[in-house]
Amino acid sequence: MKPPRLIAIGRLKAGPEAALFAQYNARLRPPFAVTELPEAQGSAGEIRRREGAALLGALPEAAFAVALDLGGVAPESEALAALAARWEATGRPLCFLIGGAEGLDPTVLARADHRLSLGPLTWPHFLVRGLLAEQWYRVQAIRTGHPYHRAWRPG
Numbered sequence: 001m002k003p004p005r006l007i008a009i010g011r012l013k014a015g016p017e018a019a020l021f022a023q024y025n026a027r028l029r030p031p032f033a034v035t036e037l038p039e040a041q042g043s044a045g046e047i048r049r050r051e052g053a054a055l056l057g058a059l060p061e062a063a064f065a066v067a068l069d070l071g072g073v074a075p076e077s078e079a080l081a082a083l084a085a086r087w088e089a090t091g092r093p094l095c096f097l098i099g100g101a102e103g104l105d106p107t108v109l110a111r112a113d114h115r116l117s118l119g120p121l122t123w124p125h126f127l128v129r130g131l132l133a134e135q136w137y138r139v140q141a142i143r144t145g146h147p148y149h150r151a152w153r154p155g
């Protein structure tokens with residue numbers, strides 16, 4: 001299987017966020033391939049537009065693009081596992097897009113094939129990489145029946 005690609009704004013320096021991402025990415029089969037794009041300068045609108053253009057420029061034309069976006073739908077982990085199977089069945093290279101501090105430009109959201117929320121809380125973009133890697137590992141555990149994911153919830 002081709003590795004999913006993570007295209008993200010900002011260069012992740014060594015520290016707790018990088019360690020969290022590395023820990024879960026190392027467990028993934030296959031791990032994410034990562035493309036980092038520099039943070040843009042200017043007003044908030046200019047930053048969004050410039051970063052948006054860079055994200056779209058780094059996105060392969062055929063890609064199935066999943067934008068990490070607060071305005072998207074926040075699925076339960078089992079539902080995300082079902083979505084992952086559908087995304088893979090398209091046969092298109094899977095790419096996740098993470099914005100910078102100003103968020104994703106509307107052009108990126110318009111291009112996205114899916115808008116994925118990790119819940120209504122706003123997370124720092126560097127932390128989102130680790131959260132996504134953990135959820136993708138959980139998705140793989142759900143799909144393979146690995147006990148990492150415990151589905152039980154109180155009734």
Ligand SMILES: C[S@@+](CC[C@H](N)C(=O)[O-])C[C@H]1O[C@@H](n2cnc3c(N)ncnc32)[C@H](O)[C@@H]1O
Pocket residue numbers: 067068069070097098099100101102103104116117118119120121122123124125128
């Ligand atoms: C600090 S947030 C940007 C906040 C910005 N005000 C917005 O509304 O998008 C940086 C990036 O992290 C990702 N992000 C942060 N929280 C998220 C969440 N709860 N669900 C999905 N993505 C999130 C998005 O890709 C976002 O562009």
